[in-house]
Amino acid sequence: MLSSIVENQIKFYAILWLLLLHPAWAEKKVDFNQDVRPIFSDKCYFCHGPDAGDIQGDLQLHTFEHATSDRAGAGAAIVPGNVEKSLLWQRISRTDMEEIMPPQKRHMPLTETEKQTLKTWIEEGAEYDKHWSFNHSLKR
Ligand code: HEC
Structure with missing residues (x-):
């Protein structure tokens, strides 16, 4: 009892x-607008952004659809929930400088914190922008 x-x-x-x-x-x-977008727009959109004029490597990172689309059988830049399979993670974490993103010649490497933010964001499912009004109403 x-x-x-x-x-x-x-x-x-x-x-x-x-x-x-x-x-x-x-x-x-990790919040896309607050944490991820500033990194992308500082260091990636220059070559992989919404502006169709200067897309590099045929890759755009500003929408979920673009970033998760199949790269001609090589996988996808972002595989939500699977950081190891994400080409994006491979390209920002590897140490052979030929391949690293952003390209070394740009002299704007990601900081460790920025890498960790992107990693965690991918692990959490790589959610992009939530519906704006929904997002807004939840925030103080
Ligand atoms: C100065 C231009 C430039 C910037 C800035 C840049 N990239 Fe790239 N990126 C390229 C080019 C060019 C390629 C294609 C050639 C290659 O694969 O190396 C590429 C390829 C890639 C690929 C491989 C796509 C595939 O199909 O294999 C990924 C992933 C990538 N970039 C992610 C990023 C990320 C994340 C950032 C920001 C942290 C970034 N890039 C910043 C120029 C850039």
């Missing part, structure tokens, strides 16, 4: 704890 009361109490507090914790987790998620 007593033990089942204790058991119920434990369940109650466990659930309460999870409920309280949940929003804190959600806020920690």
